[in-house]
Amino acid sequence: MSPWYLYLVRTLDNRLYTGITTNVERRFSQHQTGKGAKALRGKGELTLAFSHLVGDRSSALRLEYRIKQLPKASKEMLVKGILPFEDLLADLQKTPEIKTPG
Structure with missing residues (x-):
């Protein structure tokens, strides 16, 4: 099982994906x-x-979802x-995982 990473990519217009x-x-x-x-296609030069x-x-x-909910200023921090x-x-580990039926 491979480990998973979270990443942010900066677009030419300074957005963070x-x-x-x-x-x-x-x-x-x-x-x-x-x-x-698709969100990054045609956005010019990208920076990791x-x-x-x-x-x-x-x-x-779960962490990806949480970070996507943060305001841009927090992502920049x-x-x-x-x-x-x-x-x-640490905050993620404190929050119980939501189980979906099925």
């Missing part, structure tokens, strides 16, 4: 060549702004290291 993957280099390369997320090991896929998905990634992980 949040995603998860098991291989950051491969996924970023896909984004750069237009084979990644942040990446961090999360652990398992479930935690990565995460990129700059002002908002410690470990704090986000």
Whole structure:
């Protein structure tokens, strides 16, 4: 089982895209060549702004959702290291996972 990573990609117009993957280099390369997320296609030069090991896929998905809900200023603090990634992980571990029926 491969470990999962969370990453943020900065677009030319300074937006931050949040995603998860098991291989950051491969996924970023896909984004750069237009084979990644539609949200990044045609956005010009991309920069990998942040990446961090999360652990398992479930935690990565939950953290991705949480970070996508953050305001841009908080995402920028995460990129700059002002908002410690470990704090986000700790908060995630405190929150029980929601089980879906089926």
